Amino acid sequence: MIKVEDLSKIYTERAKEVRALDNVNVEMNEGEIISILGPSGSGKSTFLNCLSGIDRPTHGKIFIDDYEITNKSDNEVTEFRAKNMGFIFQFFNLIPVLNVIENVKLPMLINEQKEKLAEEKAKELLIKVGLEDKMNVDVSTLSGGEAQRVSIARALINEPKIVWADEPTGALDKKTGNEILELIKNLNETKGTSFIIVTHDPKVTKFSNSIYLMESGKLRKQ
Numbered sequence: 001m002i003k004v005e006d007l008s009k010i011y012t013e014r015a016k017e018v019r020a021l022d023n024v025n026v027e028m029n030e031g032e033i034i035s036i037l038g039p040s041g042s043g044k045s046t047f048l049n050c051l052s053g054i055d056r057p058t059h060g061k062i063f064i065d066d067y068e069i070t071n072k073s074d075n076e077v078t079e080f081r082a083k084n085m086g087f088i089f090q091f092f093n094l095i096p097v098l099n100v101i102e103n104v105k106l107p108m109l110i111n112e113q114k115e116k117l118a119e120e121k122a123k124e125l126l127i128k129v130g131l132e133d134k135m136n137v138d139v140s141t142l143s144g145g146e147a148q149r150v151s152i153a154r155a156l157i158n159e160p161k162i163v164w165a166d167e168p169t170g171a172l173d174k175k176t177g178n179e180i181l182e183l184i185k186n187l188n189e190t191k192g193t194s195f196i197i198v199t200h201d202p203k204v205t206k207f208s209n210s211i212y213l214m215e216s217g218k219l220r221k222q
């Protein structure tokens with residue numbers, strides 16, 4: 001489903017080169033939970049940003065289901081991302097002026113879907129993540145675990161094939177973090193969505209089908 005060929009990313013800062021990704025070659029299966037572990041500064045976020053088309057690699061090719069993103073224009077990649085990918089962040093990145101259900105509906109409205117359909121879909125997902133009682137509340141009143149459930153519902157609303165999660169348990173206590181990972185596992189099993197989780201947290205591996213280790217820009221399967 002994801003194929004990466006000879007991928008490198010070199011940042012140049014004050015005439016010094018940083019090789020954030022160093023000739024990565026990998027194929028990742030569809031429908032799995034994949035975790036990418038590695039120390040701080042090893043290149044995990046750079047890898048996620050390149051594969052999701054947010055950043056451009058210096059060298060190499062990336063295919064998502066045979067669609068090469070590395071030879072497309074910025075607009076084409078943005079459209080592909082909006083239709084095929086969801087995102088979960090460490091600090092949730094919810095929009096504070098929108099309530100819970102409005103946050104969940106937003107990516108579907110951005111994709112020019114009908115309001116009524118977005119409303120139905122958002123309700124269904126909020127029930128699935130256990131937030132049926134919180135649909136109309138202000139997001140600032142949510143606990144960390146609840147906020148992450150909202151962001152998971154938001155990530156899934158366009159029925160993406162892939163959800164990228166950057167430290168999804170990083171801001172949560174151990175128990176809440178485990179509940180979020182259980183929810184991700186459940187959604188992976190019931191909907192077949194692939195989750196690719198970038199993390200420092202070794203307990204994520206317990207929920208993963210495949211584990212990779214990033215070290216100094218090189219990726220190894222465990």
Ligand SMILES: Nc1ncnc2c1ncn2[C@@H]1O[C@H](COP(=O)(O)OP(=O)(O)OP(=O)(O)O)[C@@H](O)[C@H]1O
Pocket residue numbers: 011012013018019020038039040041042043044045046047
């Ligand atoms: N925009 C940038 N400009 C210059 N160097 C960068 C830039 N972004 C990242 N780097 C460097 O590239 C390397 C990889 O960074 P990256 O953020 O991908 O690591 P990471 O594994 O995600 O780290 P963390 O776990 O701390 O988030 C680091 O040496 C970092 O300093």
